[in-house]
Amino acid sequence: MSCTYTDNQIVEQWLECQASPLTRSCYARDVRRLRAHTHKPLNQTSLGDLLSFAQSLSEAGLAPISRARTLAAVKSLFGFCRPITYIETDPAIALPLPRYESRLAERMIGEGDVERLLSVEASLRDRALVALL
Numbered sequence: 001m002s003c004t005y006t007d008n009q010i011v012e013q014w015l016e017c018q019a020s021p022l023t024r025s026c027y028a029r030d031v032r033r034l035r036a037h038t039h040k041p042l043n044q045t046s047l048g049d050l051l052s053f054a055q056s057l058s059e060a061g062l063a064p065i066s067r068a069r070t071l072a073a074v075k076s077l078f079g080f081c082r083p084i085t086y087i088e089t090d091p092a093i094a095l096p097l098p099r100y101e102s103r104l105a106e107r108m109i110g111e112g113d114v115e116r117l118l119s120v121e122a123s124l125r126d127r128a129l130v131a132l133l
Contacts, residue, residue, distance in 0.1 A: 007043075017080070031074075054071055074092055
């Protein structure tokens with residue numbers, strides 16, 4: 001490998017690529033958790049290590065959506081490492097993400113509720129706001 005960076009430097013560079021401070025914070029926590037689990041440098045981490053890490057997330061009681069986000073962060077990190085030749089092969093490419101049930105529909109109101117909102121006697125301002133929504 002031609003890259004002479006340390007794991008810490010690679011992780012910092014990768015985190016700097018993340019636009020949101022909240023994303024950077026979550027991803028930094030995810031990488032700390034991964035490194036604490038494997039006790040290996042990134043360039044010596046195998047698919048078996050990553051699968052073991054994924055299992056540990058499940059055993060720790062993380063919800064499927066949280067596990068998926070954590071593993072997506074890990075996949076992103078290894079995806080970052082490969083093009084800069086910090087790793088020869090990307091073990092995370094074969095790492096499956098857990099399935100989870102989308103709960104978006106629970107936050108939506110039904111068509112009947114929308115019709116009721118539109119039919120309510122309201123001020124012009126309120127009708128405009130409801131129509132806009």
